[in-house]
Amino acid sequence: MATATLSESNSSAPSVGGPLLGDAEFQFMRDFVYQHCGISLGEQKRQLVQGRLLRRLRALGLRDFAAYCELLRREPEGELGELASVISTNVTSFFRExxxxxxxxxxxxxxxxxxxxxxxxxxxxxxxxxxxxxxxxxxxxxxxxxxxxxxxxxxxxxxxxxxxxxxxxxxxxxxxxxxxxxxxxxxxxxxxxxxxxxxxxxxxxxxxxxxxxxxxxxxxxxxxxxxxxxxxxxxxxxxxxxxxxxxxxxxxxxxxxxxxxxxxxxxxxxxxxxxxxxxxxxxxxxxxxxxx
Ligand SMILES: C[S@@+](CC[C@H](N)C(=O)[O-])C[C@H]1O[C@@H](n2cnc3c(N)ncnc32)[C@H](O)[C@@H]1O
Structure with missing residues (x-):
């Protein structure tokens, strides 16, 4: 698991659209989802993850992505399913294929x-x-x-x-x-x-x-x-x-x-x-x- 100092990243910088997902937080999440879910998250997914996780941050009342990473560190199993739902797709249908x-x-x-x-x-x-x-x-x-x-x-x-x-x-x-x-x-x-x-x-x-x-x-x-x-x-x-x-x-x-x-x-x-x-x-x- 990555040990980057999350507070050193730029994620807490204010922006018009909400907090940004900084390098260290994104790297932490990539390592986290790979280790826990086997999902390889490419660099090109950063925007997507940022956009989708914003709602989750708001639901949890968290200020930025650094706080979210701290939550993942503290309670990896508790938040894992929620994170997986955000980054993967649940799209399915009756009698698909x-x-x-x-x-x-x-x-x-x-x-x-x-x-x-x-x-x-x-x-x-x-x-x-x-x-x-x-x-x-x-x-x-x-x-x-x-x-x-x-x-x-x-x-x-x-x-x-x-x-x-x-x-x-x-x-x-x-x-x-x-x-x-x-x-x-x-x-x-x-x-x-x-x-x-x-x-x-x-x-x-x-x-x-x-x-x-x-x-x-x-x-x-x-x-x-x-x-x-x-x-x-x-x-x-x-x-x-x-x-x-x-x-x-x-x-x-x-x-x-x-x-x-x-x-x-x-x-x-x-x-x-x-x-x-x-x-x-x-x-x-x-x-x-x-x-x-
Ligand atoms: C696109 S859906 C597929 C649903 C259905 N099998 C179908 O083909 O329509 C993918 C599902 O895989 C689940 N999934 C992804 N990684 C998983 C893991 N490590 N363990 C269990 N389920 C996982 C996701 O939560 C998601 O619901």
């Missing part, structure tokens, strides 16, 4: 449910679940497959993220209708309860989906309490922020938790190329664990 859901619906879920029909558990992990659209979309296709096959397989989805605000939204499971563009009319009717009165324009996920999804805070760089094995891990649009060694370590840890022949799904602009021998590419950003 639909081809992954198609693979689940048409091939993987029918196969797993058949294989496990005499016992066995089906586990899917949405790692970096953001505000919950991904795990709830997974829950919809899982619930439909269970119903279709009249299966009694013990099936569950684990949803984790670093950001406390994102998890709060995920737990609430209530979304404005305009954010539900990816959900078909049939699924809206089946899996959501429409709000009325002051909740007009909002929809809340069906209790059956909540039953299937367990939401937990987890920093992917820290210890993981769960042992697996998982049939599939969805880690989409998360590692885009990580540098090469962080991705390599993460993929090896995933390999340790995925079933033999299990799957890892990455986001559209992410790849495992040159980073792991444990998985083979079997579809569009879909990887299968090799036999060892």
């Amino acid at each position: 639909m081809h992954h859901y198609d693979l689940l619906i048409n091939e993987l879920l029918p196969r797993w449910l058949e294989e496990k029909k005499h016992g066995g558990r089906l586990r899917i992990w949405s790692a970096g679940c953001s505000t919950g659209e991904e795990p709830y979309a997974l829950a919809m296709v899982l619930a439909e497959a269970l119903e279709r096959t009249k299966s009694t397989v013990d099936a569950r989805i684990l949803a984790t993220d670093l950001s406390p605000q994102a998890l709060e939204t995920a737990r609430a499971g209530t979304y404005p209708l305009e954010r539900m563009g990816g959900v078909s009319e049939a699924r809206r009717n089946r899996w959501f309860l429409r709000g009325e009165g002051s909740y007009e324009g909002w929809a809340c996920v069906h209790p059956r989906l909540r039953e299937l999804v367990t939401i937990q805070p987890l920093n992917l760089l820290h210890e993981w309490p769960m042992r697996g094995p998982f049939d599939a891990i969805f880690c989409r649009n998360v590692v885009i922020y990580f540098d090469k060694p962080t991705k390599q370590r993460l993929f090896e840890r995933y390999a340790g938790l995925v079933e033999q022949g299990g799957y890892l799904f990455l986001g559209h602009s992410e790849s495992m190329y040159g980073l792991s021998d444990s998985f083979e590419l079997v579809g569009r950003t879909v990887y299968r664990k090799r036999a060892s």
Whole structure:
């Protein structure tokens, strides 16, 4: 972690638009987010970080970025999630990258449910679940497959993220209708309860989906309490922020938790190329664990 003397920087200099993010504070934050979140923050992100953190400074009643860095020093774990939410994006949507859901619906879920029909558990992990659209979309296709096959397989989805605000939204499971563009009319009717009165324009996920999804805070760089094995891990649009060694370590840890022949799904602009021998590419950003 950087040990720059924060008070020597120019961040406390008054300016029309609020305090400036000085060299020492920015370097401190770069080291901090790399060490705690695995996120590499390029120099070109300085303006963006300054702009986005101003609101956080105001919410905390802090005068400048030096004070914010002191807070990070004092309470690294307490502020980590908030900082991560500021510098990374929580952008997500229901049925984002639909081809992954198609693979689940048409091939993987029918196969797993058949294989496990005499016992066995089906586990899917949405790692970096953001505000919950991904795990709830997974829950919809899982619930439909269970119903279709009249299966009694013990099936569950684990949803984790670093950001406390994102998890709060995920737990609430209530979304404005305009954010539900990816959900078909049939699924809206089946899996959501429409709000009325002051909740007009909002929809809340069906209790059956909540039953299937367990939401937990987890920093992917820290210890993981769960042992697996998982049939599939969805880690989409998360590692885009990580540098090469962080991705390599993460993929090896995933390999340790995925079933033999299990799957890892990455986001559209992410790849495992040159980073792991444990998985083979079997579809569009879909990887299968090799036999060892
Ligand atoms: C762009 S969202 C992706 C959401 C969803 N997976 C999707 O593809 O739509 C990225 C999420 O990764 C989370 N994230 C970033 N670094 C993380 C870390 N070290 N541990 C856990 N979650 C992290 C962020 O908080 C954010 O919610």
